[in-house]
Amino acid sequence: MTVGVMSGSAAGALHPARLLAQQPDPPIVVASKPFGESYLLAELFAQLLEARGLTAERRLGLGATEIAFAALRRGAIDVYPEYTGTGLLAILHARPSADPRAAYAQVAREFRERFGVRWLPPLGFQNTYAIALRRETAERLRLRTLTDLARVAPTLRAGLTPDFLGRADGLPGLQGAYGLRFRDTRALLPAIKYQALAAGEVDVIDGYGTDGLIARYDLVVLEDDRGFFPPYEAAAVLAPGLAERRPAVVAALTELSGRLSETAMRGLNRRVEVDGEPVARVAGDALRELGLVAPGGDASGPRPEQGRAGLADYLWAERATLLRLVTRHLLLVSVSLVAAIAVAVPLGLALERARRGAETVIRGVGVLQTIPGIALLAFMLPVLGIGLVPALVALFLYSLYPILRNTYAGVRNAAPDAVGAARALGMTPRQILRHVRLPLAAPLILAGIRTAAVINVGTATLAAFIGAGGLGDPIAAGLALSDTRMILSGALPAAVLALGVDAALGACERVVRPGGG
Amino acid sequence: MGAALAAREVSKRYGAIVALDRVSLEVRQGECVALIGESGSGKTTLLRCFNRLTDPDAGVVVVQGDDVSASDPVDLRRRVGYVPQDGGLLPHWPIGRNVALVPWLRGMNDPPALADQALRLVGLDPAAMANRWPRELSGGQRQRAAVARALAARPDIVLLDEPFGALDAITRADLQSTFLELRRELALTALLVTHDLAEACLLADRIAVMHQGRLEQVAPPGELREAPATAYVRTLLARARVVG
Known part of the structure; x- marks a missing residue:
């Protein structure tokens, strides 16, 4: 199997249409959120744009609604698939309308007026929330509707996504509409909720109506008999001004409007999430079946068939892509680390000279360390957008503390008798710093750099959520597509990289140890 | 012959503690001259006034005729040799580079050659020692290297802060006799802090007894023994006889 998300941009680069089109226009940046259907829809958009002679750049798996939409507003991305219900509730914070047409009309109007963002006509299917149980549970308790569920809910354990737990159209609203009270409610990430349900860890989960995994685990979806869930029609949303600047994009993408039914979508999702087929191939097949691209004109190019080959074979087959991701990852780590060294080491030295307040400054920098990675990225989004720059800034901020702390401790505690003698024999403060304190502190400073580097290699996998690339890409995609092999293809190289960076810096540490080691 | 070092009415306080009380x-x-006294008597504080590691609150300190408060402390320290108690060798520099420190700081010609000469003066073989690290040397060798470092730029004056205090008795005796020879050979002016009366009697022309920030008596060893000027000096002598 080839990973659509990983090889998509390489395929795009080879596409004949791109070679023929001598246009100076920048590529259309197509993004998705980090779940399977969003990847698939984004890939459909991208391949369709490429088939119409436009260049597409893929930024798949962006953090979540807030990150993807903020990126769209700033024009950091051009298009991504969104759902009307999400637009109403999560972005406009409006009360949802039960009528799909009214909901679409409202988001289309308000997004244009408030953000200049354009909704293209819906793709044709709805993907609303689905409350799902194991077939055995549903049959034993004779559950068919959410009203039935409310009756027995106090005996059941629910595993719900954090999103669903907090949203007005999620559990809080559902409790109001049906009087649902579960015996126990726990937060589960989308990537593991189906396995948790199948394994009997929980009895009820929230899913999406078109999830392929509902079929895979033979689950029962309860009917929303009181019409609580708002409509979730999928559509392409465009960055402000894009429709006016690039009418060809609108023309190409509206060819998909109304063409994707729920049945068709569930089938496509199933191929991706259950059968593990590459997103790019499933999207290409779908476009051919819809007659939107010519038969045989596989937009993603021929791929070796790998089926369910072992992990080692998979890693070997993906080596070119992985090498590119490792290079990108190393770029993220090294640039942010070098910047952090350039700031934290001089700052640590300066603080040694001005000891008053040093602890306050260092603790202040330490507070940065406690901000969760994804939250830090979200804070910076309005200012820095998405992609390489905010990822570098975040990694830079995370690297400061260990380097600063160790530099300060190292120069402050460097052999006090040697420092005293150097001063008594006529070294200037600057000479003492350069020739005594700094070399004596070097092993400790390097240990701080080493700590920062290893943490950095791990943290850099989060960069995928803001489209900065690196080994987080296959991890995010694998989580979204329930593909363990894909997750490992990012996580294993990241672990090896961390060990390698640690060993390399460990060797440097031995070299700088004073007194010849 | 004029005074190489002079302190006149020098006082220094650290908060409520009087470290030096009008010392001349x-x-x-x-x-x-050996400065002798117990911990906290002010002997090290007085020593440090002569190379401006400490600046007194009142009084005048003179080195070779110049008031040190008018001189640049870095220049002053490069002119005056200094041996700390713990040696204070830079652990990340080989012995040769350590000993060449002051000639290098003063921009003298060929610091390594001056370092080699200084190592020979203190009885260390430059060929065997120059490239070794401080931690590879014994305590006695390290202290010899520290003395060599103080002498490498050939200063006229050396300040020594309990230079042999941390050594065992045999090693200490070796270093003391080396120091005596060096003094004669180089005609050094030396101010030596010690808490050991026997060492003071052996090495110094005159002994200055300090107690609670004041000078109790300044006299040659024989005179000190014959005519202790104060009760404290008598106690000091009596204790030394019991111990020694």
């Missing part, structure tokens, strides 16, 4: 002392050219 002269060290003549080529003379060795």
Whole structure:
């Protein structure tokens, strides 16, 4: 199997249409959120744009609604698939309308007026929330509707996504509409909720109506008999001004409007999430079946068939892509680390000279360390957008503390008798710093750099959520597509990289140890 | 012969503690004076006034005729040799580079050659020692290297802060006799801090007894023994006899 998300941009680069089109226009940046259907829809958009002679750049798996939409507003991305219900509730914070047409009309109007963002006509299917149980549970308790569920809910354990737990159209609203009270409610990430349900860890989960995994685990979806869930029609949303600047994009993408039914979508999702087929191939097949691209004109190019080959074979087959991701990852780590060294080491030295307040400054920098990675990225989004720059800034901020702390401790505690003698024999403060304190502190400073580097290699996998690339890409995609092999293809190289960076810096540490080691 | 080192009415306080209380002392050219007293008597504080590691609150400190408060402390320290108690060798520099430190700081010609000469003066073989690290040396060798470092730029004056205090008795005796030879050979002016009366009697021309920030008596060893000026000096002598 080839990973659509990983090889998509390489395929795009080879596409004949791109070679023929001598246009100076920048590529259309197509993004998705980090779940399977969003990847698939984004890939459909991208391949369709490429088939119409436009260049597409893929930024798949962006953090979540807030990150993807903020990126769209700033024009950091051009298009991504969104759902009307999400637009109403999560972005406009409006009360949802039960009528799909009214909901679409409202988001289309308000997004244009408030953000200049354009909704293209819906793709044709709805993907609303689905409350799902194991077939055995549903049959034993004779559950068919959410009203039935409310009756027995106090005996059941629910595993719900954090999103669903907090949203007005999620559990809080559902409790109001049906009087649902579960015996126990726990937060589960989308990537593991189906396995948790199948394994009997929980009895009820929230899913999406078109999830392929509902079929895979033979689950029962309860009917929303009181019409609580708002409509979730999928559509392409465009960055402000894009429709006016690039009418060809609108023309190409509206060819998909109304063409994707729920049945068709569930089938496509199933191929991706259950059968593990590459997103790019499933999207290409779908476009051919819809007659939107010519038969045989596989937009993603021929791929070796790998089926369910072992992990080692998979890693070997993906080596070119992985090498590119490792290079990108190393770029993220090294640039942010070098910047952090350039700031934290001089700052640590300066603080040694001005000891008053040093602890306050260092603790202040330490507070940065406690901000969760994804939250830090979200804070910076309005200012820095998405992609390489905010990822570098975040990694830079995370690297400061260990380097600063160790530099300060190292120069402050460097052999006090040697420092005293150097001063008594006529070294200037600057000479003492350069020739005594700094070399004596070097092993400790390097240990701080080493700590920062290893943490950095791990943290850099989060960069995928803001489209900065690196080994987080296959991890995010694998989580979204329930593909363990894909997750490992990012996580294993990241672990090896961390060990390698640690060993390399460990060797440097031995070299700088004073007194010849 | 004029005074190489002079302190006149020097006082220094650290908060409520009086470290030096109107102390006056002269060290003549080529003379060795030992400052003796217990911890907290002010002997190290007085020593540190002569190379401006400490600046007194009141009084005048003179080195070779110049008031040190008018001189640049870095220049002053490069002119005056200094041996700390713990040696204070830079652990990340080989012995040769450590000993060449002051000639290098002063921009003298060929610091490594001066370092080699200084190592020979203190009885260390430059060929065997120059490239070794401080931690590879014994305590006695390290202290010899520290003395060599103080002498490498050939200063006229050396300040020594309990230089042999941390060594075992045999090693200490070896270093003491080396120091005596060096003094004669180089006609050094030396101010030596020690808490050991026997060492003071052996090495110094005159002994200055300090107690609670004041000078109790300044006299040659024989005179000190014959005519202790104060009760404290008598106690000091009595204790030394019991111990020694």
